Amino acid sequence: MTERTNSKSNYSRRDALRMLAIGGAAGLIAPNLLGKPAFAQNPPASPTGRVVVGFSQEPTVFNPLMPHTECDDAVHFSVFDALVRMDPKGVLQPNLVVEVPSQKNGGISEDGLVWRIRLRDDVRWHDGQPFTAEDVKFTLELITNPKFRAWRTAGHSLVRDIKVVSPTELTWRMEEAFAPYLSFLAETFMVPKHILEKEADPNAAAFNQAPVGTGAFKWAQRIAGDHIELVANTDYAGEGPYLERLVFKYIPDMTVLYTQFKSGDIDLVDQAFITADNYAEAGTLPDRVVMLERGASVESIYLNLEKPQFKDPAVRQALYAAIDRKAILEGLYYGVHNPTETFMPQNSYYYNPNLPAQEFNIERASQILDEAGWVPGSDGIRVKDGVRLSFANSTTSGNHLREQTQQFLQQTFAEIGVEMTISNLPAAVMWGDFWLKSQFESAISGVTNVIAGDPDATNRLHTKAIVAKGGKGSNTGQYSNPEVDALLDKGTRTFDREERRAIYLRVQEIVRQDLPFLPLFAYANVFGRKAGLEGFEANSNTRVASWHAAGWHWKA
Amino acid sequence: MRGFLLNRLSQSLILLLIVSVIGFVVLNLLPGGPLAQFGLDPGMTQDDLDRLKEQLGLNRPLWMQYLDWAWRLLQGDWGHSFRDGAPVLSVIGRHLFATLLLMGTSTAIAIAIGTWIGIRGATHRYSLFDHLATVGAMVALSIPTFWFGLVGIYIFSLKLGWVPAGNMYTIGDGSVLNYLHHLILPSLVLSLVHVAIWSRYMRTSTLDAISQDFVKTARAKGLTERRVIMKHVVGNALLPMITLAGVQLPSILTGALVTETVFTWPGMGRLFLDSLGYSDYPVVMGLLMFSAILVILGNLIADIAVAIVDPRIRLG
Numbered sequence: 017m018t019e020r021t022n023s024k025s026n027y028s029r030r031d032a033l034r035m036l037a038i039g040g041a042a043g044l045i046a047p048n049l050l051g052k053p054a055f056a057q058n059p060p061a062s063p064t065g066r067v068v069v070g071f072s073q074e075p076t077v078f079n080p081l082m083p084h085t086e087c088d089d090a091v092h093f094s095v096f097d098a099l100v101r102m103d104p105k106g107v108l109q110p111n112l113v114v115e116v117p118s119q120k121n122g123g124i125s126e127d128g129l130v131w132r133i134r135l136r137d138d139v140r141w142h143d144g145q146p147f148t149a150e151d152v153k154f155t156l157e158l159i160t161n162p163k164f165r166a167w168r169t170a171g172h173s174l175v176r177d178i179k180v181v182s183p184t185e186l187t188w189r190m191e192e193a194f195a196p197y198l199s200f201l202a203e204t205f206m207v208p209k210h211i212l213e214k215e216a217d218p219n220a221a222a223f224n225q226a227p228v229g230t231g232a233f234k235w236a237q238r239i240a241g242d243h244i245e246l247v248a249n250t251d252y253a254g255e256g257p258y259l260e261r262l263v264f265k266y267i268p269d270m271t272v273l274y275t276q277f278k279s280g281d282i283d284l285v286d287q288a289f290i291t292a293d294n295y296a297e298a299g300t301l302p303d304r305v306v307m308l309e310r311g312a313s314v315e316s317i318y319l320n321l322e323k324p325q326f327k328d329p330a331v332r333q334a335l336y337a338a339i340d341r342k343a344i345l346e347g348l349y350y351g352v353h354n355p356t357e358t359f360m361p362q363n364s365y366y367y368n369p370n371l372p373a374q375e376f377n378i379e380r381a382s383q384i385l386d387e388a389g390w391v392p393g394s395d396g397i398r399v400k401d402g403v404r405l406s407f408a409n410s411t412t413s414g415n416h417l418r419e420q421t422q423q424f425l426q427q428t429f430a431e432i433g434v435e436m437t438i439s440n441l442p443a444a445v446m447w448g449d450f451w452l453k454s455q456f457e458s459a460i461s462g463v464t465n466v467i468a469g470d471p472d473a474t475n476r477l478h479t480k481a482i483v484a485k486g487g488k489g490s491n492t493g494q495y496s497n498p499e500v501d502a503l504l505d506k507g508t509r510t511f512d513r514e515e516r517r518a519i520y521l522r523v524q525e526i527v528r529q530d531l532p533f534l535p536l537f538a539y540a541n542v543f544g545r546k547a548g549l550e551g552f553e554a555n556s557n558t559r560v561a562s563w564h565a566a567g568w569h570w571k572a
Numbered sequence: 573m574r575g576f577l578l579n580r581l582s583q584s585l586i587l588l589l590i591v592s593v594i595g596f597v598v599l600n601l602l603p604g605g606p607l608a609q610f611g612l613d614p615g616m617t618q619d620d621l622d623r624l625k626e627q628l629g630l631n632r633p634l635w636m637q638y639l640d641w642a643w644r645l646l647q648g649d650w651g652h653s654f655r656d657g658a659p660v661l662s663v664i665g666r667h668l669f670a671t672l673l674l675m676g677t678s679t680a681i682a683i684a685i686g687t688w689i690g691i692r693g694a695t696h697r698y699s700l701f702d703h704l705a706t707v708g709a710m711v712a713l714s715i716p717t718f719w720f721g722l723v724g725i726y727i728f729s730l731k732l733g734w735v736p737a738g739n740m741y742t743i744g745d746g747s748v749l750n751y752l753h754h755l756i757l758p759s760l761v762l763s764l765v766h767v768a769i770w771s772r773y774m775r776t777s778t779l780d781a782i783s784q785d786f787v788k789t790a791r792a793k794g795l796t797e798r799r800v801i802m803k804h805v806v807g808n809a810l811l812p813m814i815t816l817a818g819v820q821l822p823s824i825l826t827g828a829l830v831t832e833t834v835f836t837w838p839g840m841g842r843l844f845l846d847s848l849g850y851s852d853y854p855v856v857m858g859l860l861m862f863s864a865i866l867v868i869l870g871n872l873i874a875d876i877a878v879a880i881v882d883p884r885i886r887l888g
Contacts, residue, residue, distance in 0.1 A: 068743060074846060076656035083624060085609055165627045168615045200615070219627075224657050240666035241838030241846075243743060263743050267836050268846070271722075272738060276836070279730060279737045444851050447611035448604035452618060467615045475615055483618040490616065 058572065059258040059551065063248035065570045066261035067549060069562055070273050070282035074266040075244055078235070079224040080205035081159055083167045086287045090264055090562035094246055095142075096205035096229035097254070099133065099152070100198065102557040106365050106469040108198060111254070112136060112147065112206060112230065114184075116198070119511050128193030128511055135184045139253045141208050142234045149186040153178045154209035156188070158218065165219045170475070171200040193509040195516065199470030202557075206230065232257040232566030242266060256566035258551065264562070277304070283546045286561040290542040292352040292417070303547045308352065309554035311539040312361040315353070315462045317409070317425075318493045318533045320454055322484070324403045330388030331405065332531040336374055337381035338432050339425065345537055348420050356538035358524045359465045359473060361556055366471035366517055368524040374535075381432045390433070398433040406435035410450070411460040413440035418460050421536070454484040454492050462539060469557035471520040474504045477527065495532035580875065584868040591864040592645075592857070596638050599853055605630065606654045606851040628654060641857065650861075651854035655847075660858035663843070668825065670740055671839035673751070674832070675824040678759040682766030683817075689767065690774020691809070694782065695801055705775075709768035720761045721834035728757055738836035758835040762828055766820070773816055778809040811882060818874020822866035826859070 069090065077084035080092040101111040108116045114134045117123020123132050139147040158164050159172045166172075174191040181187060190197070208228055215221040227235050232254065233246035246262040265282055267273040274294050276282050278301060290298050290306070298306045317335075319326040326332060341355050356362060357371035390398035390405055398405040409425070411418045422438045429436045436458075441450065450456055465473045474489065475481050479496040481489020500523055507519045543554055543561055551567040607624055610616045625631045629640070644651060650660035693702040729737035735757045736742070741750045781787065782805055790804045791797075829841040840859065847855040 066744065076653075078656075082657070083607075083610060162623075163627075165624060166620075168613065168617065168620050169623075170615050170617060170620075220652065220657060239838060240663065241670070241842055242740065242836075245743070261744075265739075265743070266838075267738075268842065269833050269836075272834060272836060275725065275730070275737055276739075281737060281739065442604070444604035444608045444849070445602065446604070446608075448608035450603065452611050452621070461612065463612060464614045475617065481617075488617045488619045490611070490618070 059569045063260040068263045072288035078227040086559040090560040094233040095231045102202040102469045104555040148183040149180045171197040196470040196472040199468040202468040258569035285544045292350045307543040313462045313539040315536045316533040334381040334384040340376045353537040366520040368521045371528040407457040408439040595860045667843045678763040681763040686767040686770025689771035693775040694778035712768035718830040781809040818870040821870035826863045
């Protein structure tokens with residue numbers, strides 16, 4: 017953890033950044049050195065105090081099974097529970113279950129098709145009703161109910177024949193073996209059957225505006241456009257809660273969000289976090305703890321591989337060699353993020369650290385193109401077989417750091433005879449069909465490839481996930497490699513952690529070699545909170561900092 | 573008067589129809605749409621998005637979507653928000669109080685101060701006060717409100733600590749005093765531009781009234797200057813301001829986009845920006861219709877008020 021309370025330092029910005037980077041790295045290692053979760057430190061005997069968490073987006077969806085965005089997760093994690101929980105180290109922990117089902121303990125059959133779930137018997141809904149296997153059955157069936165406006169159905173659509181064996185036990189059959197499902201369940205919050213089954217239309221249920229869960233906090237009230245207030249569930253079956261009240265405050269403007277962190281109106285900055293340009297200053301604020309934590313998202317230049325310019329692997333290699341990542345990371349992103357060679361989050365168990373490191377080398381880039389037969393035309397832009405080495409690059413308009421990155425890339429690419437034009441679009445347009453149906457030529461995007469820490473990247477890399485070719489998924493760059501397909505298929509059928517690791521290390525090797533997208537950096541998030549707020553732990557396997565508010569408390 | 577009203581009402585309905593068609597078409601023609609926000613979600617497949625599109629009725633032809641929406645609207649059903657599933661009217665209602673509080677206060681301040689500056693400027697034409705008022709109004713009108721907002725927060729909140737940096741109230745303290753404390757800075761900042769507008773209009777209007785014959789008559793009768801201004805000038809000068817108030821009415825209820833964002837004020841302006849960002853069509857359309865109705869109502873009320881106050885208009 018990087019605690020900065022010295023406001024009188026005379027360091028230059030460069031010195032400060034260097035020190036903060038070292039401190040940030042220590043922050044990544046420190047929790048592991050401690051050996052036990054931070055939230056075990058001297059919590060109060062009964063829930064006391066209040067924490068105000070700041071968001072730049074407003075949480076509005078409180079039925080956790082309906083389509084929602086990251087910020088809604090904070091409410092879901094606090095009000096509801098899932099069967100299992102992904103801890104910060106990427107290990108699944110029991111939440112509503114007695115033990116995490118596995119092939120070893122018999123919870124999952126050898127062929128991966130039959131699942132048996134055993135539940136805790138001491139869990140109650142916020143209205144006092146007991147939580148039972150009927151609720152789990154109801155939840156899983158609701159997700160695939162065609163009338164219900166469910167969020168993603170991947171994995172759930174394979175579940176068949178759910179049988180309630182007893183109030184604390186149920187079984188189901190999977191249509192095919194699907195190892196990532198266990199991780200998917202970590203993001204599947206249970207909803208109460210006794211409330212929702214009475215609703216004629218679950219999409220319009222009163223529950224969706226005033227949810228009832230089994231979580232550490234109970235719903236109190238929402239002031240639309242402003243904040244959501246939760247109160248401690250003193251009957252919570254798990255650890256905590258130690259806070260009497262938990263408030264999620266909505267502050268849309270990033271500058272104002274940071275100002276309110278400075279002024280003390282908010283105690284912790286959640287999703288959207290503190291922006292990179294404020295990182296150095298935030299570290300100097302008195303009574304604030306600022307930490308740099310690795311995230312799950314990777315910023316890359318996505319190439320539409322069906323465009324003739326990008327079909328030639330030499331072009332992709334040359335472009336990659338012509339990217340001055342160091343300059344981009346240090347000059348534009350204040351040294352906050354980390355270089356990476358893969359799509360896998362860097363603190364994942366499945367991360368491959370042995371991939372060849374990208375090297376910025378303009379001469380080498382030119383040489384690769386020369387050797388591949390791309391010859392400069394009359395205007396200096398290279399041509400091969402009638403194809404000009406020219407393409408448009410798109411991203412969200414208004415994202416000034418990405419726009420600066422584009423301008424920077426445009427210049428270096430021009431040096432090797434490649435023309436890159438910039439064509440940015442508003443977010444609602446950019447990430448719609450333009451992105452999903454591969455209508456772009458190249459795009460800069462921060463993409464999270466894994467769900468709740470599971471390494472399966474079928475949705476982004478498998479040939480069957482190319483929507484533009486009739487597939488189901490979001491392989492928007494249209495990457496297709498039979499070997500990767502086979503490995504990904506094998507990965508989803510394999511339950512053993514070690515075996516899976518070998519598979520995904522190999523997938524990363526091939527992808528690094530093929531370069532369907534050019535990784536720029538792995539995101540690091542700048543977490544900020546008031547000193548004295550204890551029990552906070554970052555978890556890159558979740559999308560929000562408030563994934564475990566149950567463990568938070570103020571220092572006595 | 574009845575014919576006048578009927579005429580105005582029928583014009584208003586046609587106007588609303590045009591606004592709704594244009595709004596609906598333009599909004600729906602934008603590529604992307606409400607589901608684009610899930611485009612980068614890990615695990616979200618095109619199948620899921622297609623299913624949601626069908627469930628929300630977004631895959632039907634545009635004219636069918638419009639007719640369905642308009643038919644429901646006529647029956648009093650403004651639809652449900654795509655984002656949180658709540659009825660549009662309740663979504664609007666939830667944000668209305670915050671906007672009314674902020675805009676109402678700032679408008680009241682603006683009218684009181686603006687009118688006074690305008691009258692004083694006109695009665696002391698080309699004095700130092702008048703020049704200062706003119707320059708001040710130009711500055712207030714030229715500089716964007718968010719700049720005043722940010723500077724205000726920097727000086728009065730962060731540096732001096734006199735007023736809160738934003739929010740409508742401190743969470744956990746719902747007292748009237750707390751609301752008032754939070755109201756000071758945003759309402760003053762927001763009233764700046766309105767003071768400028770009101771003072772300019774009022775100055776012109778007062779100058780017009782001063783040059784009228786009845787003022788000369790009043791002076792000739794030997795009334796004191798103060799009585800002339802208060803009794804004869806101000807009353808007549810305020811008449812054109814009713815129209816201005818009518819035009820300003822919608823903004824009192826629809827909020828200020830930027831100011832609400834800078835001051836973290838949970839009002840209608842921010843709701844509009846948010847809903848637009850998420851392509852929450854039902855709410856955007858709801859807000860569009862709401863403000864269109866207010867504009868029409870505001871003008872109508874102003875016309876009626878003027879007609880009541882000034883019989884010449886009614887007869888003409």
